Amino acid sequence: MTAAGAASPLAPAWLEVPGDLNRLVPSLWAHDAGRGPDGQLTVAGLPVGEIKSAYGSPVFVLSEDDFRARARAFKTAFDAAFADLCGGVDVYYAGKSFLCTAVAAWVREEGLRLDTASGGELAVAARAGVPGELIGLHGNNKSDAEIARALELGVGRIIVDSLDELERVAAIAAARGTDAPGAEAPRAKVMLRLTPGVHAHTHEFIATAHEDQKFGLSMAPGTASASFAGAGPDAAASMAEEAVAAAAGHDSIELLGVHCHIGSQIFEPEGFEAAAVRLLEFVAAMRSAYGVALPELDLGGGYGIAYVPGDAPRPAGEIAEALAGVVRATCDRLGIAAPRISIEPGRAIVGSTTFTLYEVGTIKDVVVDVPGAAAQDDGGTAVRRYISVDGGMSDNARPVLYDADYSVVLANRTSSAPAQLARVVGKHCESGDIVVRDAYLPADVRAGDLLAVPGTGAYCWALSSNYNYLARPGVLAVRDGAARWIVRGETEEDLLSRDMGA
Template identity: 65%
Template sequence: MTASPLAPAWLDHPENVNTLRPVQWAAGVARTAHGELAMQGIPVSALAEQFGTPLFVLDENDFRARAAGFKTAFDDAFRGLCGGVDVYYAGKAFLCTEVARWVGAEGLRLDTCSGGELAVAAAAGVPGADLSLHGNNKSVAEITRAIQMGVGRIVVDSLDELERVIRTADSLGQRANVMLRITPGVHASTHEAIATAHEDQKFGLSILADPSGTSPALAAVDRALAAANVNLLGLHAHIGSQIFEAEGFAMVARTMLGILAQIRELHGVELGELDLGGGYGIAYTEQDHPSTPAKLAAQMAGVVQEQCALLEIACPRISIEPGRAIAGPSTFTLYEVGVRKDVQVEDEAGALHPRRYISVDGGMSDNPRPVLYDAQYTAVLAGRMTQNDAIISRVVGKHCESGDIVVKDVYLPEDVTAGDLLAVPATGAYCWALSSNYNYLTRPAVVAVRDGQARLIVRRETEADLLARDMGV
């Protein structure tokens, strides 16, 4: 069968609709001898029967291996420059107490963005020194909790927030460990909604001079160094998410090292730490070709070494914050097919072409990323193999929104029907974490599979959970 004129240019018609592209899936995913998708040998039909659908299916072995892989690769690349790298798992991608324990066991630290995430870390027993706290509007309560927990670093986002940290530390009579988040002006090649290093957005302290002639970034350095109860560790930058080109990370490293050299010149102080953020891209569809931790680490280490030599400064202790690149590929979402319908779509020449809509039992409540910023996914028929032709399809959810699209464009077998199981790969990051109860749907469970054994790590919500906060009940 030929490609559909409705398909985007990057989407090829598959020679075999049953084939899996390994880079999009966790290492433990394969088809059984009978053609059914399985996680570490457990067929999806068994997972659906035991845990229900929609269901996030997480390969714990794969998650841990990716976490350890980042630590090993960056330690190896930077050992001769700064003794290794501190890898902070970006908990915002997906966090629960089990995940917090896994990353600690693999030698990583944990980055949090709220009091709630701090609470999860505390419940998991993560030492305060292994935590960081991000966020552009941390409350006094969150800052207080972080200082009392002995959080390793509070990443300060603005001059206002720096004053809030100073006042809180003074009132507690304790020192706050602080990094300053700088806006380096690097325009990352990614969607505008997840690019975070350009000037016109909410994050970070600008390096550009304001009307007074001083940049907010350097003003924050002056203030932090002068504050008695602030321990200024270093600087932080993050250019965005889902980035494939290494040059963006190289540019931010050059810029940030230049600022460290400027601080040394102004204050005679060499700040000892530099966080280069995260945002490493993963493969959601066949158009995505991610790098590896080893390649990224080698490229970044080369730039840092060269720039430090040029500026004649000591290499600071480097840290990074991968989240999506660890959690994303480790998980797929399992759905059950409900209704389907075929529509005729008119092209620019007025010709009609068929598109199939396949509705599943989840949607934007368990994956809002396609609605938020046009994120692309793929899907496969999971419960069986087929010899039928592949037709251009759109996988949609059950919510009362026309934009409730899970997979915008995908070739699926013509014989997909009600009761079939579909699997959407690479849903481990920012899917469960962004999930909601829209239309009063209950949020899905998360099942972790380790060494061929499946267990719940986050249970499915119930209608009783939905009504528990309704004071009229």
């Protein structure tokens, strides 16, 4: 049996026993998170004990200054890196990661644009007063109503995902404005989402540039429809090429350029660079074959953040310089001017700004068999401590969806107790309801303590649910020692308000 304080044979190979269980690993937290004199976790000077007393738990706690700083860092770094190529970069915050009206306003104030992926996200952008020309609309299955709404708002780009959708956008745009005698129907500003076949080294479900998935127009030769002749009788045309030709043939379409997104939570630059090369070659080929100019190129997002101490995300400036170098060299080789570049960071801006605050409930030690060779050295069994908290998979579905790993700290105090391997779990009626699969916590964690899980700003609130009729937590923005709701927590009355009765 492994003693508390020693490395557990049940721990994954990447997880080390921390030298100091009370230390906050900087890469995991907002820049203004710290420990107060009494050992409490603080954000922007506000202790978690005060947050718990005033707002309850679980609750998402977001540093507004950290969000703004990360947004500015992307805009500043990419503008500087691409200044001599295309005059700067249009940075679209990926609203799918986390969006509310306050965040949309911050994005605009920091000089970014906003990427949306549904009619609901468009509604948030409109309520926040984001100008239509600064909004993009994504989605692989946009409804006619969503397309019409985007056109009514005057969005700066509709990212078209299929040949069928291209025809629907063209038809809806052509039908607009025809009631006014002599009026010319407004044109839909369109980008085409292409799949460059670049596979990101990430979870299969969040890798979005390989061929066998639902997004985008294939760049693979021979994927065009049988009726499309392509550039010549011997050409094996791609679906992407067919889409360019079709878009250029519609008077109601203004074809801005092409777009790709290779996946999410990516640390290494090679995938982004390879995608940029493929799309720039495509841009050059379309000018040569059809005389079609594609003045804009969106290289998507997917930049990773640190969830556990071993993660090493690249800073915005390093990403920008690497991409600018590839774009510069490729454009020089092809003899073309650089298109206007845009990117779509979401997680990399909001992810580390936020932690989830939980209260500890039941604690249970379970003796389990040690797998593999480690059993020979440890008597065959070890203790896994299960620490239950007052949230779970309803406020963070990523561990069960993507096998995502998270970190956790004791938040309401420091401790000198030895390290104990723990699994932080939720209160749902599911064995897969795991918040943090493996972490070392002080052995004296007890009921009523507060735990904080960093890195929950992206895709946690956005994926939250009411499973087991749990109310979804609210989101607190903290700045200058004061907190305010930017999304209030739900109540039982909210849950029952849609129940229409017998």
